[in-house]
Amino acid sequence: MKPENIEAIHRSFEIQAPNFESKAVNFTKEEYLDYTLSCVAPTGRDTILEVAAGTCACGRSFAPLVQSVVCLDATPAMLQIGKQEAEKNHLNNMVFVKGYAEELPFLNDSFSIVFSRLAFHHFTNPDIAFSEMVRVLKPGGKLVMIDMEAADKELREKEDEIETLRDPSHVKNRSKNEMLEWYACHGLQIKQCETTQIQQRLNSWLALTGTPEPIQNEIKKRMKADLAGTEKTGFSPYMENGQICFNQRWVFVEGLK
Numbered sequence: 001m002k003p004e005n006i007e008a009i010h011r012s013f014e015i016q017a018p019n020f021e022s023k024a025v026n027f028t029k030e031e032y033l034d035y036t037l038s039c040v041a042p043t044g045r046d047t048i049l050e051v052a053a054g055t056c057a058c059g060r061s062f063a064p065l066v067q068s069v070v071c072l073d074a075t076p077a078m079l080q081i082g083k084q085e086a087e088k089n090h091l092n093n094m095v096f097v098k099g100y101a102e103e104l105p106f107l108n109d110s111f112s113i114v115f116s117r118l119a120f121h122h123f124t125n126p127d128i129a130f131s132e133m134v135r136v137l138k139p140g141g142k143l144v145m146i147d148m149e150a151a152d153k154e155l156r157e158k159e160d161e162i163e164t165l166r167d168p169s170h171v172k173n174r175s176k177n178e179m180l181e182w183y184a185c186h187g188l189q190i191k192q193c194e195t196t197q198i199q200q201r202l203n204s205w206l207a208l209t210g211t212p213e214p215i216q217n218e219i220k221k222r223m224k225a226d227l228a229g230t231e232k233t234g235f236s237p238y239m240e241n242g243q244i245c246f247n248q249r250w251v252f253v254e255g256l257k
Helices: 006-019 030-040 057-065 076-088 126-136 153-166 176-185 202-208 213-227
Strands: 047-051 068-073 094-098 111-117 137-148 189-201 238-240 243-256
Touching (some): 030 111, 030 137, 030 243, 111 126, 126 176, 153 213, 176 189, 202 213, 202 243, 213 243
Parallel strands (some): 047 068
Antiparallel strands (some): 189 243
């Protein structure tokens, strides 16, 4: 099942791919990857599927600790970066697959850990994608999802509007309760649920997506209005060292099948 916004996804992530590993603009956040590994606690027997893997930063972090990692993404340019980085680091237990989260090309009960990070806000059919992740997860396996938590209800539309201006492949941020509801609907037992504040610098955030300058200027105008207290954006921006910054709330959820 091809996502409705697949062309927007391809355009956006083909732009992002060359700089996705850059320390200046990337979302790998090494400290958070280390935290994720400690939470999931994979073993040498685990077989992992990373869904909408991008450049496979998480999959590459897991690879030295597990039996095998399959990274699936819809954009070949992103997978190619991940494959190159894996080869540089001699990670020989990784497989890279072009495919869609909404139609995973794997048998039922195939993986002991199924993982997705910062992807669900791009999905037009998140219920189907989540169901597919549950389908390919082995009984007793771990389903791990990390995504940005939506702003408070009254500001969600404004937040999503700015997100979509920056990156047209963005669809919608979800609340923590909405994320937990996916787990509940499939009878998954919640093992962990944590929220972490992740700082973003506005200029770096806009640079990652190659957002056109007129749109960058519009977003900066809105952020400055929020800073001045005239109109809220849902981002709660603040100044640090002369730069506009804001904190994303990354929700980590782990459930057992």
